[in-house]
Amino acid sequence: xxxxxxxxxxxxxxxxxxxxxxxxxxxxxxxxxxxxxxxxxxxxxxxxxxxxxxxxxxxxxxxxxxxxxxxxxxxxxxxxxxxxxxxxxxxxxxxxxxxxxxxxxxxxxxxxxxxxxxxxxxxxxxxxxxxxxxxxxxxxxxxxxxxxxxxxxxxxxxxxxxxxxxxxxxxxxxxxxxxxxxxxxxxxxxxxxxxxxxxxxxxxxxxxxxxxxxxxxxxxxxxxxxxxxxxxxxxxxxxxxxxxxxxxxxxxxxxxxxxxxxxxxxxxxxxxxxxxxxxxxxxxxxxxxxxxxxxxxxxxxxxxxxxxxxxxxxxxxxxxxxxxxxxxxxxxxxxxxxxxxxxxxxxxxxxxxxxxxxxxxxxxxxxxxxxxxxxxxxxxxx
Numbered sequence: 359x360x361x362x363x364x365x366x367x368x369x370x371x372x373x374x375x376x377x378x379x380x381x382x383x384x385x386x387x388x389x390x391x392x393x394x395x396x397x398x399x400x401x402x403x404x405x406x407x408x409x410x411x412x413x414x415x416x417x418x419x420x421x422x423x424x425x426x427x428x429x430x431x432x433x434x435x436x437x438x439x440x441x442x443x444x445x446x447x448x449x450x451x452x453x454x455x456x457x458x459x460x461x462x463x464x465x466x467x468x469x470x471x472x473x474x475x476x477x478x479x480x481x482x483x484x485x486x487x488x489x490x491x492x493x494x495x496x497x498x499x500x501x502x503x504x505x506x507x508x509x510x511x512x513x514x515x516x517x518x519x520x521x522x523x524x525x526x527x528x529x530x531x532x533x534x535x536x537x538x539x540x541x542x543x544x545x546x547x548x549x550x551x552x553x554x555x556x557x558x559x560x561x562x563x564x565x566x567x568x569x570x571x572x573x574x575x576x577x578x579x580x581x582x583x584x585x586x587x588x589x590x591x592x593x594x595x596x597x598x599x600x601x602x603x604x605x606x607x608x609x610x611x612x613x614x615x616x617x618x619x620x621x622x623x624x625x626x627x628x629x630x631x632x633x634x635x636x637x638x639x640x641x642x643x644x645x646x647x648x649x650x651x652x653x654x655x656x657x658x659x660x661x662x663x664x665x666x667x668x669x670x671x672x673x674x675x676x677x678x679x680x681x682x683x684x685x686x687x688x689x690x691x692x693x694x695x696x697x698x699x700x701x702x703x704x705x706x707x708x709x710x711x712x713x714x715x716x717x718x719x720x721x722x723x724x725x726x727x728x729x730x731x732x733x734x735x736x737x738x739x740x
Contacts, residue, residue, distance in 0.1 A: 360385060360477050360489050362465050363497035365394040366444070367620025367637045369451045371495055373408075374645035376458055383459040383489055388482050392464055397444045397597055398515070398558060399634040400550070402437045402699050408638070412450035415441045415552055419529040420695060424687035425536055431529055432695035439530055441550055441558075442634070463487055468494055470613025493654055495644070496612070497620040505606035506733060507672045509543060510567065511631030512600040514574035515560035518582070522589035523554035533690070535683040536585050537577065540565050543675050544682025547581050558597075559586070564631075564675060564682065568600050601631040605669035610656040617656050619644070624658035629668035630702050636660060664704045666730075667711070674726040680719055692717040 359375070361368050364386035372384050387393045398414075417439045423429040452460070463479035466486075477489040502508065534547035543565035551557040561577040563569070569577070582588045601621070608624030610617055617623070625636035639659040647654040660668075674680040690698060693714055700706045701714055715723070 359493040359495070360491040361495050361497070362468070362477065364448070365497055365620065366399060366447070366634060367497040367625065367641065369448065370637055371619060371641040371644060372455060372458060373451045374641055375648070376455060378645065378649055380648065383461060383491070384455070385461050385463050385465055385477065385479055385489070387464045388462045394444070397599060399442045399444065400439065401632065401634040402434060402439045402703065403635070404436045407440065409442055409447065409450070412442060412446045413440050414443050414446060415550065417528070417530045420532045421529050422532055422687070422690040423534040423536060424691070425539070425683045427536060430691055434695060434699060437696055437699055465498065468496055468612070468616050470616045475613065475615040492615060494616045495619045495656070496616065497622065500618070500622045502602045502604055503606040503608060505604035507605050507669065507676050508566070509564050509603040509672055509676055510600045511562060511564055511603050512568040513560050513562040514578060514596065514598045515558050516578055516593045517558050517595045518556065518588070518591040519594055520555050520589045520591040524588050525549070525551035525554055525557045527551045527553055533686055534585070535687055537561065537581055539681070539683050542678040544686065547585065564603060566676070574598070601626055601633070603628050603631055603672060605672055608658055610658060617654070619656050623656050624660065627660060627668065627702065627704065628665065629671050632702070635703055660704050663708070670723065670727050670730050673730055674722060677726070679722040679726055685718060689714070689718060
């Protein structure tokens with residue numbers, strides 16, 4: 359079989375397939391714009407995990423700060439918040455891929471077939487190469503499907519080293535809602551401390567469009583100087599990204615033997631932009647289906663009711679019916695942190711979700727739910 363792409367989804371699936379009695383070729387574009395940039399993934403899970411040996415840091419306390427500066431720090435137990443840098447993940451996975459054919463090639467086409475699928479690519483020299491495989495899993499990004507609401511989680515982060523011990527490495531700041539807020543959506547700071555002097559400091563927005571480079575830098579300068587009041591610091595590296603947050607519905611099969619995985623297959627949780635946990639559930643399901651001799655159709659790793667709730671929240675933020683900063687401040691202040699994290703990861707039961715929902719602004723959320731339901735009915739009749 360062939361796995362296309364060496365990002366989180368492609369490497370996660372290849373890592374799981376290496377123990378099955380199958381031949382695997384991992385095709386990844388040569389260094390350049392077609393390859394995934396370096397990035398940081400964060401996720402939470404209970405107990406030891408598959409990627410613990412590659413982690414950069416972990417925390418068992420998280421902080422959320424409201425627009426008024428009032429903060430709440432709470433334990434995450436039984437969960438742990440984990441940080442994984444893509445370079446460390448890449449090295450860890452590739453060290454265990456003995457027997458997997460790893461090829462630098464730019465895929466130009468994938469064709470389904472009755473008995474075999476065909477992958478066409480250009481190798482590093484520009485020569486065309488062809489692979490025939492029983493199953494093909496493609497993690498390359500694709501344009502998001504049509505959606506009623508389409509926001510982006512877009513951000514720029516600075517890895518900083520300060521002259522004074524400005525950070526508390528025992529806790530991460532999940533949301534600092536003190537930055538100026540956009541007219542629709544939400545803006546917040548995000549701090550992952552690595553030591554007393556080092557941290558990843560990000561400025562993030564959930565809005566319709568990304569900012570310019572100058573606007574990101576201006577927002578980070580304002581946040582680090584006027585909000586965090588950091589001592590003089592140097593920026594050791596920068597990361598930036600834009601993750602679709604939409605109510606689009608994804609399909610994972612592009613043919614009988616060809617499939618999408620990862621963000622292109624709905625692994626991103628729409629209301630949060632987190633994808634790493636969804637990728638792990640999706641690729642684990644694929645490996646299990648293969649191990650049991652079934653067609654390995656990747657599942658969308660989020661429950662339909664969670665996708666519906668996410669669609670309603672995104673609509674409420676996009677229309678400014680619900681102020682984003684107030685919504686998230688209230689959600690985290692009125693509920694146990696582990697329950698909120700479990701909900702954001704899609705592992706809660708409906709009674710828990712109902713209690714969480716009752717802590718949010720009821721009238722605007724009810725109006726948005728009615729709006730969402732009416733729109734779905736109209737589309738159904740159309």
